[in-house]
Each structure stands twice: as structure tokens, then as C-alpha cells.
Amino acid sequence: MLRGAVYFDAVPLVLALLLLFLTACSGQFPQSVFEPRSDFSTELAGLFTNIFWWAVGVFVIVETLLLIAIARYRARPGAAEPKPVHGHTALEIGWTLAPALILVFIAVPTMRTIFATAGQAPEGALRVEVIGHQWWWEYRYPTLNISAYNELHLPVATPIQVEMTSADVIHSFWVPRLGGKRDLIQGRTNRIAFRADSTGEYWGQCAEFCGASHANMRLRVFVQSDSAFQRWVDQERAAPATPAKGSPAEAGLQVFRRSACIGCHTIAGVAQGKIGPDLSHVGGRATIAGALFPNTSETLHRWIMNAPSLKPGALMPPQNLSPQDLDAVVAYLQSLK
Amino acid sequence: MKSWLTTTDHKRIGLLYFWTAFGFFMIGGLEALIIRAQLVRPDGGLGVSAETFNQLFTMHGTTMVFLALMPLSAAFFNYIIPLQIGARDVAFPRLNAFSYWVFLLGGLFLNASFVAGPLFGADRLSVAPDAGWFGYANLTSRQFSPGPNVDFWLLGLQILGIASLAAGFNFVVTILNMRAPGMRMLRLPPFTWMTLITQFLVITAFPVITVALVLLMFDRFFGTHFFLPAGGGDPILWQHLFWMFGHPEVYILILPAMGIISEVLPTFSKKPLFGYTVVVYSGVVIAFLGWSVWSHHMFSTGLGPIADSVFAGTTMLIAIPTGVKIFNWIGTLWGGQIRFTTSLLFAVGFIAMFIIGGLSGVTHASAPSDLQQTDTYYVVAHIHYVLFGGTILGLFSGIYYWWPKMTGRFLSERMGKVHFWLTLIGMNLAFFPMHFSGLLGMPRRIYTYSADLGVARFNQLSTIGAFLIGIATLVFFWNLLRTRRRPSNAPANPWGGATLEWAISSPPPVYNFTVIPTVTSRLPLWQTERHAPMAPLPDRPPAPIHVPGGSWWPMITAFGLPIIAIGALAHLIPIVLAGAAVVIVGIYRWAYEPFEM
CATH class of the missing domain: 2.60.40.420 (Cupredoxins -  blue copper proteins)
Structure with a gap:
């Protein structure tokens, strides 16, 4: 009797449980909304959790009713014709009011959170x-x-x-x-x-x-x-670091000065380009290229040689530098702590 | 061949809509599979380039909304509505043919962009639309999208809008004026009711996007600044206009499927639709409320707390009539004698899956909560539970239900059940994990993601699910094709349906009804407490029935529109004028075409 019927919601339910399990035993999620670390994100997570449990309640009730209906009322040979029920006014009123009532419990905290998170920081922020x-x-x-x-x-x-x-x-x-x-x-x-x-x-x-x-x-x-x-x-x-005379970084500064770099990038006291990011302290950053790669000598080499191949559409054209010049520029950029 | 090109018979046009839309559905599905294949691995995936990926997701969305789901619904409007209201055809049969040809040509125009690259001195797969299916300004400006990609999109949508508007007016007039004697408004079958509401939404919502697209066209072709902040315009204006159309569009996509299952559930439960009038009125309420919620797509744009509160509130209100419909469908099943045909399985699948989409919709309606969900895979999960779990399952239900009526041949129930279970498992495997990908921080529309996000596993499940849906769809396609070799043995009323389309042979004769029936009940073919079933119609028409011949002019007129678009795309005014001439001559000859041919 239940064959067929129970599978309907078994599919998403089993999946949900499996996925929750997977999530619980997986590693780190650096962009997860479930680990809020500010007043703003904590408000949002609380609101979501509130709505989530209402939704789970509604889901369980409605899907259970659906399953009972299709399990209990499967056609049987020789059964009497079903009663031709056209509707039921009290039921209609009931299942109009019930969701309306639940929505009140969702709407009130929603409005409260909208105003609480409207984006105005206190004085002195x-x-x-x-x-x-x-x-x-x-x-x-x-x-x-x-x-x-x-x-x-x-x-x-x-x-x-x-x-x-x-x-x-x-x-x-x-x-x-x-x-x-x-x-x-x-x-x-x-x-x-x-x-x-x-x-x-x-x-x-x-x-x-x-x-x-x-x-x-x-x-x-x-x-x-x-x-x-x-x-x-x-x-x-502070002013950007000035490389020591004769160091590889010093050679890199000279390459930087005579290359296309200065057209787009600023390094205080060296160049005033405005199209790309300011590089005055690029050596102190953890990442490059829009937090795409860790800031290492290897990634800097690849990035300077051919940025568009790593980041489609990037405006920085491939740089035709000799290996020595490239090494020198990378050394210079890394020295800009 | 000629008779198909010139046909004005709503049934043939319905089949043309069906096969064309199904073809586009397969193309849109293929695009989805490439997208899913690319995302199976983090950090570069299978090597699909960013540019190609952006074209694929743009065309997947555009194709599924405008070229697959809307016209698949239109296939049923065309085939079934005149039969359900007891009419010989739609009000304007030639306009109906025109709608179809414009739709076909608009769809071909859009998809031609995939191979048109060389004409613009570019590679193949480089000039298809690539700004997303809602084409947000100012990314769509000439400055940031210099190629013909966005031109293909806006011109293609303009062409398709003409098809939708013409069909919308046609069906409103048909349903209001062509009803058989006694077919009062509250005796209309629920599918006809939902179609009527849908067409009112079409004729009110499509003008909004038409205006938006005209403004965008002016910005791109004539250097105006409607959406360009650098020139004093406002990109947010585009979002308001697009979603003023776009949200009613969601109901344009879902209401027909709701109508279909409101036919299927009573038939296979042997019970009338529970709360018929409430189901009808809740459809009307949904359509009205659907006009008041558009900015819930824009909570992250910073509308301010007052606007956010209003749109959150109106959006939540929609849950009420939607819930009422779901309860009434369950009420219809309750106490019935349910036959588990494939059609019924899909209808029940619709209810079960649509609930999930509806509930995730409530989490979007809450504006602050939505700030963590919008533009992530969570919203991708939501839209697919609504439009796949809802609309597509509903359309499949309708295909299994009406296929014997449309062709005289039964689809295999055994293959149908394989199709159903594969689809249900596949869609949950594809779309359920997306809730997690999104909440764990994966934005939508990215061709690559960092392995460190921890979402690769969820993406792999989604990809497996997508390919299961692909296999299921091939099973369905085979099922459709093999019916051509099956005997044409479907009786007039194979499922014991209550509505007028089941009173005539399968497939119906070209004139539909030998005698226009007189309707005395909401369920004309059923025995109810107060009404006996309608007397069978005579096998042969007692008097000759005039059936209008075909016409070439709808198709010829339709051809003028893509010619205009091609001229605009190539910036060649003479071609634009030639296309306009085709349209004008076509309309003129059409208007003066003699009735008899």
C-alpha cells in the first residue's frame, strides 16, 4: 500500500540528512553563513534559523498529509465510487488562517531585523x-x-x-x-x-x-x-621601502620604472598610474590578483608574465620581460612590505 | 508539408509548439549539463573558459524561460483550451499561427548567436548573450559589453515578446468569447482558468519588458544614457523594470502547471477538484499579488528599510493563496480512488517538490535573511525547485495526460515510470545540495570556485543529479518517439476525465466538435448529484462545418521580424527597412486575404 508513496519525500529527506551529516564531518567552510562572527551576521543567522524551523514544521505537516492521502486512497478493485466532495468552507478558512498566523511569526522578526540592520553605524564608527x-x-x-x-x-x-x-x-x-x-x-x-x-x-x-x-x-x-x-x-x-643599492630589488625598481607597469600602478615616489591597484605595500599582502593566489614569488612570476591567462578579461597585458628582469621585478615587489 | 506551414488549426499549431519547445528544452538542458560538468571540480573545472561559461548560463536561463517552459505551456493552451471550452478554434487562428512562427524564428535567432561568431570576426561560441538571463545594466552597456552578444539577447527577446503578446491577446479573447453555450466563467475547467489568468499577466507584464528593452536598445545603438550612471542614468531603473516584468513572469511559468495538475488530480482520484472556486480565486489573488513583489529580487541593492519591509510583507502574503492551493490539491486526493498513472505521479511530484521551493521562497521573502542567500546557489536551488520541481513536473504530468488526446496514441506507462523516478531522484540530487553550496558561500554564475570553500562535494552530487535528469529526459524522448509506431487506439476518454476535450475522438477531427455542446455543469462528462453526464455527441456532423483554409501570410509576416533584427545587429539600415517592408506587406495581404481558399 505504501509502496511508491513513501518514496516521494524519502528522496529529499534522506538527501537532507546525508548532507547534514556530510557538512558536520567535513572540514572548514571559510565562507559559511552558519559561523557568524559579527553582530550583523549573527542577526541574519538567527532570523534564518527561526524561519528554517517554521519551514521544517510546515514541510513535515504538509508532506505527511500528502503521503497519507496517496497511501490510504490508492484505488482498489471493486471499491465503491468516492464521494463527490466539492469542498468544505470551514477547512478553507482554516488553511487560509493557519499560514497567515505562521507568517506573522516570521514577519515580525523580519521587520525588526530590517530596521536593526539598516546600515547605520553608531557615532564614532x-x-x-x-x-x-x-x-x-x-x-x-x-x-x-x-x-x-x-x-x-x-x-x-x-x-x-x-x-x-x-x-x-x-x-x-x-x-x-x-x-x-x-x-x-x-x-x-x-x-x-x-x-x-x-x-x-x-x-x-x-x-x-x-x-x-x-x-x-x-x-x-x-x-x-x-x-x-x-x-x-x-x-x-610609511613610505614604500627603498631597495638597497646593488640588491636584486634595486634592479627590479629600475625595470619597473622603464616598463609598462608605471602606466597603471602607483608606488609612492616611483609611479602614479591609476588603472590598477596601488602597489606601494604589495609585498605585505597575503594574496595577489583579487585574493586569487597566495602572494609568492612563483605566483607573482606567473601573474606578471600573463595575467589574462590566469584571470580572464584582466586589463593587465602579458609582460614581455627577460627572465632576469622578471626575477628582479618580483624581488622588488616582494620587498615592498 | 505545405499544410503544416500554412496551418491555422490550433491543434497542429499546438503540436508545432510542443516539438519546437521540446527541442529548445533539450538545447537548454545540454547547456545545463556542460555547466554542471565544468563545476564538478574546483579551481578551473574541466577547462570551460569563463567567456564560454557566461554564455552557457545566460543562454540556459533565457532558453528555459522563454523558449522551453513558456512555449511548452503554449502547446497546451493551443491544443487543449479550444477543446475545453467547446470551440472550433481560437478567436484569431491566423494570429495564432503568426505567434508560433515568431516564437520559432526568435528562438532560432537567439541560438544562431552560438555559431555567428565568424560573421563578426570572432570565434564560434564567442558572441552568444553573456550578461545573465536578467541582463543587469550597466554591464549590458556598450562600454562593458562591446560585442554583439547583448544585441542578440535584447533583439531576440523583443521578437519573442511579440509572439507572447499576440498569443496573450488571442487567448484572452478566445476564453472570454468562444465558450460553448452554458460554459459560464465558474464552469471553466481549472486549466482554462489558470490559462486565462496567465494570459492577463502576459498582456500586462510583457509591455514592461518591451519598454525596458527599447530603452536598452537606445542606450546601445543610439548613445542614450537611460541606465548609465556616467550619463545621469540609473542602472537600478533596469532592475525595477525587469523585475516588474520578471516576477509576474514567474507566475506566467507556474500557473499553467498548477492548472494542469488541477485537471489531473481529480481525474485520477475520481473526485471533483476540492474547493474549485477557492482554487480559481487563489489563482487570481496570486496574479494580483504577483504584481506587488518585484523588489524582493533587489533586497541587496539597498532600497532602504521601508521598501524592504513592504516588499518582504507582500511577498510573504503570496504564501497564503499558494498554500491554499496545495491544501485543496491534497483535499482532492483525500478520500479518492487514486490510480497511480505516470501523469498522476508527476502531479503528486509537483506538489511534493513545489512545497520545498515555496518554503525556501519564504526564507528569501525575509529581506535580511535573503542578504545571505540572494545571488548564491541557494537561490539557484529555490528557482529550480519552483521551475523544475513545479513547472516541468507539471508539464510532464500534462504530456502523459493529454498525449493520447493529441496523437491518439498512448505513451508507455512502464517507461513513463522510469522517467518519473529518474527525474525525481535526479532533480533532488541536483538541486537539494545547492542549498548547502549556497549557504556555505558559493555565489551563482561562477565558472570556477576555490577548493578551500569546501563545496566541491556538493557540486559533485549536483552534477550527478543533473546527468540523471539528462538520462531521464532521453528515456522520455524515446517514449515520445516510439508512439509514432504505436497503434492509434486511444479512446475518446481514456482516463475518465470530466471535461469537454474528452467528449470527442482522440485525436479530434479538424472541426473538433460535430455539434457545439451545451454545458450544464462544471464536470460535463461526469455524473454528479445534480447533473447527469452530457449526452454523447453525434459521430458525424449533422450539417457541413466550414473549416478555414491555411494561409502563408502569418509565416511571411513573422519572417520580417528576424530580418529587422539581423539588420539592427549588423547596423545595416537597408536590411531593417527590407524586414519592415516584409512585415507591412505581410499584414496588408493578410488583412485582405479572402475567407475561402
Whole structure:
């Protein structure tokens, strides 16, 4: 009697359990929404959990009714014709009001969270401007007078006011463990506000399709203790390192000066290009190319030789440098802590 | 051959719609399989390039929405609606043929972009639309999309919009004016009701996207700045216009399938549809509310807390009439004598899967919660539970139900059950893990993802599921093809259905009804408490029935539209004018075509 019938929902249910199990015993999920580490993301996770359990309740009730119906009322030979029931007013009223009531329990916390997460940080918050580019991130700290690229550094337990816009198409700034995503739109300023609870490295990436390398527009957020953050700020404020006479890095500086690099990149005191990210402190970053690769000598070599092959659509053309020149430039960039 | 090219018979046009849309469904499915194959491995996958991948997902979405699901529904509108309301044809048979040819040519125009590269001095697979199926400004501007890709998309959608609008007006007029005597509005079969509501949505929603596409065309071809912030325009305006169309479009896709299962469940439960009037009115309510929720697609754009609250609220309200429908379907099964035909399995599958899509929809309706879900694989899971678990399972249910009526031949029930179970398991394996991929941080529309995200395992399951769906669809295709060699032995009413299409032979004669029936009940072929079944219609028409001949002009007029589009694409004004001339001459000759041929 139940054959056939129970399989209907057995399929998604078994899958759900299997997947929960897989998730539980798997490794790290650096972009998971389930491990919130800020007031903003904690609010969202709580709201989702609330709705999730209502949904599970509704799912179980409705699918059980469906299963009972198809298990119990399978046609049997010789059975009497079913009663031609056309409807039932009380039932109709009941199953209109029941979902309406459940929705009240979802709508009220939803509205509360909408206003609680409307993006206004309290007075005295650290202001950070996020500017999206195809396909990298620019961050400005107007009160600290510094900028950062792809890797955002923030002090822990400090209210942050993020103001976002785009230099070209629409992007979306998303660091799941610190908060919900918000779009970067040319000509507009969008805001989110949050306060990270714990130090650490948080992953994010662009969430709005923005062209060829949308998949490669990634970012990192380093939430640091006040003292570590202050050290980073001081480092960024300092003039870029000047390589020692005769060092490989010094040769690299000369190559950088006479190559196409200066057309697009800034290094304070060396070049003033504005198309690509500022490289004044590139050696101090953990990643390159929009948080796509770790910042190593090997990845820098590959990136400078042929950026578009690693990041489709990237504006930086392949550089035709001799192996010696390439080594020298890489040494120079790595020296720019 | 000629008779098919010139046909104005709604039944033949219905079959043309079916086979054409099924062909596009297979193409859209193939695109999905390449997408899934690429994502089976992190960090570069199987080597599909970013540019190709972006074309594949754009064309997958565009194809499935505009070239597969809408026209598969249209196949049933065409074939079944005139039969269900007791009419000889639709109100405007030649306009109906025109709709079909415009749809076919628009679909071919869009897909030609895959191979048209060399004409633009580019490779194959380089000029297909690549900005996503909702083509957000300002990525679609000439500055950021210089190639013909977006031109193919906007011109193709304009052509398809004409087909949808013409069909929309045709079916509204047909359903309102061509009903048999006694077929009052609240005696219309539920499928006809949902079709009527759908067509009202078509004729109100498509003008919005038409306007949006015209503005985009002006931006790209004539240097205006409607959507370009650098020139004082606003890319968010595009999102408002697109989703004002796009959300009613979701109901354009789902309401026909809801109508289909509202026919299938009563027939195979031997019980009338539970709460008929409530099901009808909840469809109307869904359509009205469907107009008030569009900005829930835009919660991440920063609309502000007031707008977010309003759109979250209206979106949640839609859950109420949708829930009411689901309860009424279960009420229909309850106490029945259920026959587990393939058609019924798909209808029950629709209910079971649509619930999942509906519930994940509630998590999207909550604006703050949606900020962690929108533009991730979670929303991909949601749309596929609604449009695959809902619409496609519903359409399959309809195909197994009406195929004997449309061809006189039965589909194999044994293969049908294989098709059903493979599809059900495949879709859950493909789409359920996407909830996890998304919540673990995988955005949609990415051709590669980092192995460190920890989502590779979920992607592998999704890929396996997608290929299972592919196998299931091949089983179904074989099932369809083999019916051509099966005997034409379907009786008039093989399933014991209650509605008028079952009162005439399978397939019906060209004139449909020997005598236009007089309807006295909502279930004309069933014995109810107050009504005896309708008397059988005479086998032969008592008086000669005039059947209009075919016409070439709908097809010729339709050909003018892609010619205009090709001219626009190539920036050649003479070709645009030549296409316009074809349309004008076509309409003129069509208007003055004599009735008898």
C-alpha cells in the first residue's frame, strides 16, 4: 500500500540528512553563513534559523498529509465510487488562517531585523569606503588617510561603517561570516554597518555577476586586535621601502620604472598610474590578483608574465620581460612590505 | 508539408509548439549539463573558459524561460483550451499561427548567436548573450559589453515578446468569447482558468519588458544614457523594470502547471477538484499579488528599510493563496480512488517538490535573511525547485495526460515510470545540495570556485543529479518517439476525465466538435448529484462545418521580424527597412486575404 508513496519525500529527506551529516564531518567552510562572527551576521543567522524551523514544521505537516492521502486512497478493485466532495468552507478558512498566523511569526522578526540592520553605524564608527572595480576591490579609510586593496584590515570589536560604490558595473560585497551582501553601484552610495566579534581571517567574494572574471573577484578581511591593526596602519602610512643599492630589488625598481607597469600602478615616489591597484605595500599582502593566489614569488612570476591567462578579461597585458628582469621585478615587489 | 506551414488549426499549431519547445528544452538542458560538468571540480573545472561559461548560463536561463517552459505551456493552451471550452478554434487562428512562427524564428535567432561568431570576426561560441538571463545594466552597456552578444539577447527577446503578446491577446479573447453555450466563467475547467489568468499577466507584464528593452536598445545603438550612471542614468531603473516584468513572469511559468495538475488530480482520484472556486480565486489573488513583489529580487541593492519591509510583507502574503492551493490539491486526493498513472505521479511530484521551493521562497521573502542567500546557489536551488520541481513536473504530468488526446496514441506507462523516478531522484540530487553550496558561500554564475570553500562535494552530487535528469529526459524522448509506431487506439476518454476535450475522438477531427455542446455543469462528462453526464455527441456532423483554409501570410509576416533584427545587429539600415517592408506587406495581404481558399 505504501509502496511508491513513501518514496516521494524519502528522496529529499534522506538527501537532507546525508548532507547534514556530510557538512558536520567535513572540514572548514571559510565562507559559511552558519559561523557568524559579527553582530550583523549573527542577526541574519538567527532570523534564518527561526524561519528554517517554521519551514521544517510546515514541510513535515504538509508532506505527511500528502503521503497519507496517496497511501490510504490508492484505488482498489471493486471499491465503491468516492464521494463527490466539492469542498468544505470551514477547512478553507482554516488553511487560509493557519499560514497567515505562521507568517506573522516570521514577519515580525523580519521587520525588526530590517530596521536593526539598516546600515547605520553608531557615532564614532570607523568609516571604510569600498569601491568595486572589474575585478578587484579598493578600500579607503578616509579618517586614517590610507587605502588598501582586496584585503581589508579592520579592528576587532569596533563599529565599522562601510560605504560602497562602484567604478564600473554593479558588484556585490559579500563576506558571509561578517554580514549580508550589499551591491556596489556606480553613482550611488550603499551602506552596511557591523562590529566583528573576533579576530581572524574572513573570506568573501563578489556576489553580483560582473563580467568575465566575476568568479575571480575575491577578497579577504583581516580582523585584528587594536594594536595589530595600528601596526598595519602605521606600515601603510610609511613610505614604500627603498631597495638597497646593488640588491636584486634595486634592479627590479629600475625595470619597473622603464616598463609598462608605471602606466597603471602607483608606488609612492616611483609611479602614479591609476588603472590598477596601488602597489606601494604589495609585498605585505597575503594574496595577489583579487585574493586569487597566495602572494609568492612563483605566483607573482606567473601573474606578471600573463595575467589574462590566469584571470580572464584582466586589463593587465602579458609582460614581455627577460627572465632576469622578471626575477628582479618580483624581488622588488616582494620587498615592498 | 505545405499544410503544416500554412496551418491555422490550433491543434497542429499546438503540436508545432510542443516539438519546437521540446527541442529548445533539450538545447537548454545540454547547456545545463556542460555547466554542471565544468563545476564538478574546483579551481578551473574541466577547462570551460569563463567567456564560454557566461554564455552557457545566460543562454540556459533565457532558453528555459522563454523558449522551453513558456512555449511548452503554449502547446497546451493551443491544443487543449479550444477543446475545453467547446470551440472550433481560437478567436484569431491566423494570429495564432503568426505567434508560433515568431516564437520559432526568435528562438532560432537567439541560438544562431552560438555559431555567428565568424560573421563578426570572432570565434564560434564567442558572441552568444553573456550578461545573465536578467541582463543587469550597466554591464549590458556598450562600454562593458562591446560585442554583439547583448544585441542578440535584447533583439531576440523583443521578437519573442511579440509572439507572447499576440498569443496573450488571442487567448484572452478566445476564453472570454468562444465558450460553448452554458460554459459560464465558474464552469471553466481549472486549466482554462489558470490559462486565462496567465494570459492577463502576459498582456500586462510583457509591455514592461518591451519598454525596458527599447530603452536598452537606445542606450546601445543610439548613445542614450537611460541606465548609465556616467550619463545621469540609473542602472537600478533596469532592475525595477525587469523585475516588474520578471516576477509576474514567474507566475506566467507556474500557473499553467498548477492548472494542469488541477485537471489531473481529480481525474485520477475520481473526485471533483476540492474547493474549485477557492482554487480559481487563489489563482487570481496570486496574479494580483504577483504584481506587488518585484523588489524582493533587489533586497541587496539597498532600497532602504521601508521598501524592504513592504516588499518582504507582500511577498510573504503570496504564501497564503499558494498554500491554499496545495491544501485543496491534497483535499482532492483525500478520500479518492487514486490510480497511480505516470501523469498522476508527476502531479503528486509537483506538489511534493513545489512545497520545498515555496518554503525556501519564504526564507528569501525575509529581506535580511535573503542578504545571505540572494545571488548564491541557494537561490539557484529555490528557482529550480519552483521551475523544475513545479513547472516541468507539471508539464510532464500534462504530456502523459493529454498525449493520447493529441496523437491518439498512448505513451508507455512502464517507461513513463522510469522517467518519473529518474527525474525525481535526479532533480533532488541536483538541486537539494545547492542549498548547502549556497549557504556555505558559493555565489551563482561562477565558472570556477576555490577548493578551500569546501563545496566541491556538493557540486559533485549536483552534477550527478543533473546527468540523471539528462538520462531521464532521453528515456522520455524515446517514449515520445516510439508512439509514432504505436497503434492509434486511444479512446475518446481514456482516463475518465470530466471535461469537454474528452467528449470527442482522440485525436479530434479538424472541426473538433460535430455539434457545439451545451454545458450544464462544471464536470460535463461526469455524473454528479445534480447533473447527469452530457449526452454523447453525434459521430458525424449533422450539417457541413466550414473549416478555414491555411494561409502563408502569418509565416511571411513573422519572417520580417528576424530580418529587422539581423539588420539592427549588423547596423545595416537597408536590411531593417527590407524586414519592415516584409512585415507591412505581410499584414496588408493578410488583412485582405479572402475567407475561402
